[in-house]
Each structure stands twice: as C-alpha cells, then as structure tokens.
Amino acid sequence: MSGICVAFRHLAFEDLGTLAPAIEAAGYAIRIVDVGVDPAAGQVGPDDLLVVLGGPIGVYETDRYPYLAEEIAVIADHIAGGGRALGICLGLQLIAAATGATVAPGAAKEIGWAPVDLTEAGEASVLAPLAGLPVLHWHGDEAAIVPPATCLATTEICANQAFAIGSRVLALQFHVEADPARIEQWLIGHTAELSAAQVDLDALRADTRRFGADIAAVGQDIVRRWLAFGG
Secondary structure (H helix, E strand, O other): OOEEEEEEEOOOOOOOHHHHHHHHHOOEEEEEEEEOOEOOOOOOOOOOEEEEOOOOOOOOOOOOOOHHHHHHHHHHHHHHOOOEEEEEOHHHHHHHHHOOOOEEEEEEEEEEEEEOEEOHHHHOOOOHHHOOOEEEEEEEEEEOOOOOOEEEEEOOOOOOOEEEEOOOEEEEOOEOOOOHHHHHHHHHHOHHHHHHOOOOHHHHHHHHHHHHHHHHHHHHHHHHHHHHOOO
C-alpha cells in the first residue's frame, strides 16, 4: 500500500508519536496539518489516510475555535466518501461529531493509566491485544456514538472509549500514540489541567515508565493490523 497520511494536529506535542513508524511502514508518507493555522479544507484526498489527533479543546467550542466547524465538515465528507480515518482522544470526538453524535463534558476527568473493558465487538477487533493492559487516559469530554458505529471499549467513567465504523474508521478515546520518552512535554503543556484535577505527577511519571513501552508496541501492532485489514 502507498499513499498519504494526513494528520490533523491540534497541539504540537500531541502528534503521531510512536504510531508514525507503523504508518510509514505501511507505505504512507506523512503530512501534518496544524489545525487553526493551516486550513482543513482541501487537505485530504479520497484515498488518503486521515488521522485526527488530540488536544485540550472541546468539539462543541466552535464559537471560541471556529475552525473546528470546517474540520468536522472535512472529516464528515471523508468518511461519507469511504475514506479511511483514525481518531485519537479529541480525534474520536471530532469523528463522532462528524457522524452526527453528541459530544459533551463527561462526569469526571479521566487522566492516568488504567485498562479499558473491551466489548464483545472489541474482543473480536484489532483492539483485542489491549485486554487487561493499562492505557493512557487524558480527557474530560465524552462522545456518544450513532449507527453504524460500534462501541469497542468502555470504562466506568466513560461509556464510549473506542468505536469503529466498518473496517475504515477507528476511533480511540485513550492514547496509544504518546511517546513515553516525551511524557514531560505532556506534563508541561497540560500543567493547568493537571493542577486543577490534582493529578499526582510523580505517580503519572512512574506509571508511564512502567506501562508506556508495552502500550507503544501494542499501539503500533493495532495500527499495522488495522491498516492491513479492509483495504
């Protein structure tokens, strides 16, 4: 396979991270689109892989960040045309909004390392290797899903931790792309949120050292298998 991977990036350090090698190994050349600086319209071709990355803003904040409306429209057109798309964290929420689902503040912040519970569909999906493994959560909003999307994972705090639309769209609320060697960028960049949520930074660092490398490897495997499936 060969083509272009267009990555919609909202924050410099929330990039493709550890997933970039797996995407490039699948034959994609990576092009970064910095949302809010670069226009989203006209950036994604029908045969491109679209990856929508994370960020600390809300999908519903289009009055404060008006370019989100254009981004959602581009995502909607890409998915409607049968394009392949991967969403992570805010990316999941943007894909959900693009398919007509609601996104709103969740019951509580979910920040730190903890496993997800795979649904029956999730156990039969490319996410199966995540069973029982802690992943990095970092969100306060929650997205619903609408048919034909299928929920793949859940937690007590967040009912929709991952979903798929056929074999062409995969969305993850948690982070498998975060490079454990660069966790300090996250701690600096999200310092206000972490302080407000009273997150123990030393515990977060320790858990990242403990689990980060394994999840990076599993995340790469998930993306490799997803890209190989469904054309």
